[in-house]
Amino acid sequence: MAVHRRLLDQDPGYARRRSRIEEHAFRAMRGTIVQRPGCTRIPVVVHVVYNTDEQNISREQIDSQIEILNEDFRKANADISTVPAPFAPVAADARLLFALATSDPDGNPTDGITRTRTDVSGFVDDDKVKADASGGKDAWPADEYLNIWVCPLSGGLLGYAQFPGGPAATDGVVVTYTGFGNMGTARAPFDLGRTTTHEIGHWLNLFHIWGDDGTGCSGSDFVDDTPNQGGANLGKPTFPKVSCDNGPDGDMFMNYMDYVDDDTMVMFTEGQVARMQACLDGPRSAIGEMVSCTPLHPKALPKDAPKEFTKEPIKDPPKERPKDNPKEFVKEPVKESVKEGPKDLIKDGIKDGIKDGGKDGIKDGIKDGGKELPKDNPKDFGKDPGLEPGKWKPLDPPPKQIFEVPTKQLVEGPVGGKQAFENPLPGGWGNQPVQPMQPMQPAQPLQPFVLATGQAPSGASLKPPVADGGGEQDQSQALLGEYAQLLAQYAQLYQQGMLDQQGMLAWQQAWAAYVQLGGR
Known part of the structure; x- marks a missing residue:
């Protein structure tokens, strides 16, 4: 201090x-x-x-x-x-x-x-x-x-x-x-x-x-x-x-x-x-590289330590998976899906995911496990930081072309019995040396991260988008750009074998929101 x-x-x-x-x-x-x-x-x-x-x-x-x-x-x-x-x-x-x-x-x-x-x-x-x-x-x-x-x-x-x-x-x-x-x-x-x-x-x-x-x-x-x-x-x-x-x-x-x-x-x-x-996503976004979250030393963890990986039973898996998905992708059928809020979906990112209507981290955030997305009101998506509880529907997986990558990296893992991913680093985590982060290359040119200033980007509007296609669509387009960049990052992580089951569900959720905003 x-x-x-x-x-x-x-x-x-x-x-x-x-x-x-x-x-x-x-x-x-x-x-x-x-x-x-x-x-x-x-x-x-x-x-x-x-x-x-x-x-x-x-x-x-x-x-x-x-x-x-x-x-x-x-x-x-x-x-x-x-x-x-x-x-x-x-x-x-x-x-x-x-x-x-x-x-x-x-x-x-x-x-x-x-x-x-x-x-x-x-x-x-x-x-x-x-x-x-x-x-x-x-x-x-x-x-x-x-x-x-x-x-x-x-x-x-x-x-x-x-x-x-x-x-x-x-x-x-x-x-x-x-x-x-x-x-x-x-x-x-x-x-x-x-x-x-x-x-x-x-x-x-x-x-x-x-x-x-x-x-x-x-x-x-x-x-x-x-x-x-x-x-x-x-x-x-x-x-x-x-x-x-x-x-x-x-x-x-x-x-x-x-x-x-x-x-x-x-x-x-x-x-x-x-x-x-938030610091890594903001002022320190240039440093480091994203890797798989394979546990370091499973034997050293207390008996109940893997809770953050398998805390809630998973029921009702997503209805669709890629038709050409190899059998190795999921060695046993996934019998469970997220229930009672995505407590483990992004658990360590935002106070136990987003639980109890978001009262512990997001006051009006996502509720009831992301069961429904706003069906017919995408105009209000960027209006309020939190989405109205009870307005979500089951998520379809992202389009097939995003998933069409080799799946050799997917192996049976120690956490939760199944569906962990192989550690991509030779010799394990430990003190494995690394190079400085190489920036991701998104699928299309997108706006880079800029530290929040409370100011709208040049030419952008802070008003919610409207149906007449006027200038107030800029905010919606900005949101689409942010989601497009996020989806490109998920796709790259998947290609590198770095998405576990929670990451896959998060990807699906981001894709569904992108589509609701008019993305294709």
């Missing part, structure tokens, strides 16, 4: 960018922005800046931190089972993976690690570690890499981060060498790599869980499913820890965005995941 306030004072454009980022996050939380499907894998560069040989941490220690990040952000950490029962239903998979980069900014091979000896015995939060000129190391391009600086920090500082919207030259996170990974120089009680998990949460636009108002009860982290609490928790609190009249369950001190010891913070919530995904 000190970095955030410093940037507000020094950079006049920072406040404007932050305002737009929060507007985009708000729209995403209400469901007016469709979030990317599947998981996102982010290339990482670790800048080791050391004053003594001990501080020049090993590759093994760096690998241990990457593995911890992958477990924590995929809800695959073994200690997720310690979440108290009242908070367990909102513990969520953030659908994020991390890997050391294999190509540097000049296109040369790299192990994703830089090493710089410095005369500085201890850095602070003034960003000097992020520049060659001040004894640190210059950042790699922030739109291609997550920059992590590991260095000696002074004054008991464990780490700090920069929120999205700050200068590219200082974008990333900083972690002390005694709080990075779970071996080597890592020292208890901050020896399980959770400092880096916490700081990357900030990098993805998460605030502290207590709302950064000191010990008061008026602050907010802009997430509905994290209880209001009176200040940071330290050490190892005992559940329940009540503050701000938040009994009987009290503070969610086991959240990664509190200040407790590493062995006590174990979870993100669905609301926090929605904010992180």
